[in-house]
Amino acid sequence: MDLISRIGAPVEIRLDAGNGKGKGVFATKDIPEGETVFNEVPLVSLQHLDNKASAVVCSRCLRFVGTVETQIGHKLKCLVEKLKGTAEKGEAAAHEEGGAGEAAAGPADGDATRDAEGSDGVDLEEALEAGERLAQIYAEVSNERIAALCEGSELLPMSSDFSLPQPVPCRRGCGDMYCSVACEDEAWRHHHCLLCTASAPASEAAGPSTSYSGASGSGAQAAEEAVEEVLGVRVDRRALAAFAAHAAETNEIFLLAAQVVASTLLKASRLLSEGGGTASDAAAVCGALAAAWRPYVYGWKRCWWEAVAVPEDVEDEDEFRGQLRELAYDSLQLLSAGLADPRFGPEVLRLEVYGSIVGLFELNNLGVAVASPVEDYFLAVDEMEEGPDKEPVAKLTQPLLDALDAEYAASAEATAFLALQSCINHSCDPACTAACDTGDRTATVLAQRDIKAGEEITLSYIDVSLSYRERQAELRDYGFVCRCERCKAEATAPRKKAAPGGKGGMRVGKRR
Numbered sequence: 001m002d003l004i005s006r007i008g009a010p011v012e013i014r015l016d017a018g019n020g021k022g023k024g025v026f027a028t029k030d031i032p033e034g035e036t037v038f039n040e041v042p043l044v045s046l047q048h049l050d051n052k053a054s055a056v057v058c059s060r061c062l063r064f065v066g067t068v069e070t071q072i073g074h075k076l077k078c079l080v081e082k083l084k085g086t087a088e089k090g091e092a093a094a095h096e097e098g099g100a101g102e103a104a105a106g107p108a109d110g111d112a113t114r115d116a117e118g119s120d121g122v123d124l125e126e127a128l129e130a131g132e133r134l135a136q137i138y139a140e141v142s143n144e145r146i147a148a149l150c151e152g153s154e155l156l157p158m159s160s161d162f163s164l165p166q167p168v169p170c171r172r173g174c175g176d177m178y179c180s181v182a183c184e185d186e187a188w189r190h191h192h193c194l195l196c197t198a199s200a201p202a203s204e205a206a207g208p209s210t211s212y213s214g215a216s217g218s219g220a221q222a223a224e225e226a227v228e229e230v231l232g233v234r235v236d237r238r239a240l241a242a243f244a245a246h247a248a249e250t251n252e253i254f255l256l257a258a259q260v261v262a263s264t265l266l267k268a269s270r271l272l273s274e275g276g277g278t279a280s281d282a283a284a285v286c287g288a289l290a291a292a293w294r295p296y297v298y299g300w301k302r303c304w305w306e307a308v309a310v311p312e313d314v315e316d317e318d319e320f321r322g323q324l325r326e327l328a329y330d331s332l333q334l335l336s337a338g339l340a341d342p343r344f345g346p347e348v349l350r351l352e353v354y355g356s357i358v359g360l361f362e363l364n365n366l367g368v369a370v371a372s373p374v375e376d377y378f379l380a381v382d383e384m385e386e387g388p389d390k391e392p393v394a395k396l397t398q399p400l401l402d403a404l405d406a407e408y409a410a411s412a413e414a415t416a417f418l419a420l421q422s423c424i425n426h427s428c429d430p431a432c433t434a435a436c437d438t439g440d441r442t443a444t445v446l447a448q449r450d451i452k453a454g455e456e457i458t459l460s461y462i463d464v465s466l467s468y469r470e471r472q473a474e475l476r477d478y479g480f481v482c483r484c485e486r487c488k489a490e491a492t493a494p495r496k497k498a499a500p501g502g503k504g505g506m507r508v509g510k511r512r
Ligand SMILES: C[S@@+](CC[C@H](N)C(=O)[O-])C[C@H]1O[C@@H](n2cnc3c(N)ncnc32)[C@H](O)[C@@H]1O
Pocket: 020, 021, 022, 023, 024, 298, 299, 363, 364, 421, 422, 423, 424, 425, 426, 427, 478, 479, 480, 481, 482, 483, 484, 508
């Protein structure tokens, strides 16, 4: 069944949307304002690695898990660790330079103070601020209280009104968490059975390792244990941990690309065995691979290093693109050491294919933000009527809120790929908005005005209330010059720039 019939959307994909925009999505019937155009589930998604400190969510559907207390404890623990790291680096650098006092005081001029750097490139002002912030946190909450919140041994008033699913750990013990056994199983079957980085299954390992933090165990036996065969694919968990560490250091999108590779290998493998085909039957192998690959075809564009917008401060474009190509090459080498499949591997794991998979996210990814229950909890406390009921509650919660500061409202943030949405072009006067419901992982495209049959379905990738120039600048970063009707009109009258509308619930495009 093709994508559109499966989704059941009143739309069609046209290969030429006009104005040089490439392909686009068009309505096949009149759609009234406010109506759902279609719902779609992401093929792959990933919580941004730098967001893991702010939110413990299901690795599959991004639902918050645990309790309000453990979420608060986790946020504080990560915040303290990060600030400590920055402050300690600054202290060491300042010490080397001949005294933290001097560096901290800095020159009188503000800009010069901001620019103060230690000998190893540590930003001394940032380090100083981290130290001050750490002191503020410890003035409100002790390490013991943070530990009690993390362990769930301190219960906060009213927290039961914000109940969350209990976390279900990855069966192998890599540290990934899920909101249910069903989500864990779905992720396992979709890609995680190939990509899990825990060297030994949870029961055999000394304890669960942290997600993407490396292998447990040691020596030849552990190395041997880390290698196994899953559905005909040779998996080396230690090599995968090295791949994941490289991605975390360089470009987390490599982790999403690995999900695409793993899910394609697994699906092709299942299709091959269901169809009774063997590895020596070239037609059956090609057919299985093509069928497994089909969902991603909609987003297929150029190689990452060719497609990426060149940052303004880059002087040598060729050199820059060459560096990205090398980075993708290194990443692929590491992934290939982790996953080897003599049946499909050589095709799937070619550099141009891998580069195009990474490019698929560069040009199509969808930013997803899930509001935090911690924010809701503190808002509920804040909204309590002033008086004797609120006092004891606020006494317990206010220090936590003060310690968290702006972090209390941090949402879960992720990037996802949706096949049909990846075909929707941008307009600065979009016909639709997109929103995401993590409950069933559904992203919904909604008509924000009446749409006539034959009209293009468009979304905004950016904030459309920006001026013409600002919009063009934002979209340049997405690698294209906007050719929507509004921009065409405003290009000739660039001063008439204020526009109605605002940000949609979610963004298609690159995350900044
Ligand atoms: C998410 S894809 C949309 C589908 C795309 N047209 C295709 O052929 O696959 C985003 C890409 O479409 C093109 N595009 C989308 N909106 C555009 C616009 N308003 N003006 C010009 N190009 C646009 C750009 O090349 C952009 O990188």
